[in-house]
Amino acid sequence: MLTGDKNENARIAGKKIGVEIVKGELLPEDKLHAIEEMRSVYGPVMFIGDGINDGPVLAGADVGGAMQTGSHLALEAADAVFMNPEPTAVVNSKKLADKTQSIAYQNIVFALIIKAAVLVLGLLGLPSMWFAVFADSGTAVLLILNSIRNLSIKSYKTE
Numbered sequence: 145m146l147t148g149d150k151n152e153n154a155r156i157a158g159k160k161i162g163v164e165i166v167k168g169e170l171l172p173e174d175k176l177h178a179i180e181e182m183r184s185v186y187g188p189v190m191f192i193g194d195g196i197n198d199g200p201v202l203a204g205a206d207v208g209g210a211m212q213t214g215s216h217l218a219l220e221a222a223d224a225v226f227m228n229p230e231p232t233a234v235v236n237s238k239k240l241a242d243k244t245q246s247i248a249y250q251n252i253v254f255a256l257i258i259k260a261a262v263l264v265l266g267l268l269g270l271p272s273m274w275f276a277v278f279a280d281s282g283t284a285v286l287l288i289l290n291s292i293r294n295l296s297i298k299s300y301k302t303e
């Protein structure tokens with residue numbers, strides 16, 4: 145967590161939301177240097193900010209996120225805007241993205257298996273045209289139902 149707030153406040157907030165690395169009392173250029181250091185150690189970096197002084201850092205990060213209640217500069221410089229101003233929105237977005245990716249892979253594999261099975265059966269002359277139509281439409285319905293599971297994701301909450 146990189147912030148311009150006092151170190152004491154930054155440590156308290158970081159501990160509350162579970163952030164391991166906390167640096168306070170930083171100017172915008174200090175945040176940019178910290179982002180570059182983190183990128184060299186950890187790889188791609190996401191920065192989330194809401195103030196005018198966060199604009200350069202949001203633009204310099206691999207992915208910039210702004211809270212909806214932030215300044216116009218932060219909203220313009222960000223790649224993503226979180227409509228919920230709570231820090232847990234970031235964690236919830238990550239969980240949702242991971243689950244969405246997992247479901248997309250499941251859907252692709254399932255659809256390819258069904259298509260391959262119907263193709264092989266078609267080469268053998270076993271299925272009728274109606275079987276192929278129902279296999280295609282039925283697969284689409286099953287994939288939609290599988291995707292609906294994403295609506296049941298549980299939100300992360302802090303104590």
